[in-house]
Amino acid sequence: MIQFKKLIGIALTFVCLMSMQISAQSLKVGYANPDQIIGNLPSFKKIQQEMESLVKTREASLLGKRDSLAKSFQSYQELSANMSTSQREAEETRLQGLNDELQELSNSVRAEVQRKQAELLQPVYSEIQKAIDEVAKELKLDFVFNKVTSNGDTIILFANDTASNKLDITEKVIAKLTKK
């Protein structure tokens, strides 16, 4: 009888150990939509406004130059018939130079806008990553996957109701970031 009790004890221990192992091995996988998170942040809206006004100012200065080039070109077309070959060539070289200058300027404006945007967004991205890490730790998740890429490709094509209720941490991350 005592031996059987022992046996049962051993069996029970086994079962306990097994089930412990199971809970340790079962992965908890959450997911989030970073675009939705960033779109809900007041700091992001401020950055968007800042970028819009920067683009507007730069566009305005470019527009002036573009207009004056267009005018020069138009007057060249009107006058070219009465110009000597050397005059025409000189004027063409000048216009070509202005056009190249304008092209270069608009390239550098584009580069500046991209650089500025990356610079302003960097701290926002790290803030979001930090919030994702915190929420994931609170919920004891093993992984958090991205739901959709920034160019709109879906990574998570389906999550059942239970999963979308419990494991989509997007709203929780937004709450954490907007509470502060």
Added chain:
Amino acid sequence: MKKLILIVALFCVAQMDIAVVNAQQLTIGYVDPNSILAKMPEMAAVDRKLKNFMEKKQKEFADKEAGFRDQMAAYEQKKAVISADARTREETKLNQLRQELMVFDQQYQQEMQQKQAEYVGPLYKQIQDAISAVAKENKMTYIFNTVTTTGDFILLYASDDAQQKYNITEKVIAKLGM
């Protein structure tokens, strides 16, 4: 007594059930294949070959373009003194040359992509084989990529524990003998 044996037997069955569950347990690993590709020693040769190809094609293009410019200048000089017919002929020819230049440029871009795929393809295959081998050895159900080619994260978070257990990058690198 019999009852007890029955209970023990039931426990055994329960254990077997658990074993089945265990075998079915989902394990998810992850790795960034592109970061491994960038570290492969073969990549230096690939980069060199691509650079050589690019320089060769760019020189060909520059030569063609210079030829076109010369003909263009020659035409500009004589256009006032040649007949309308001759002018049309010359202009058609010049337009054709311009078209050829554009086609050459497009083809060059395509060839560049083809070469890249041709050189990098076998390396990707090696990485994929190593990933599969590591995944099987570690009895993993899935291995996910962590970053897209456009730089978007696929995996946003992995717990410390998960990083230790499921990031197979180092194992894949070791498997490749790097």
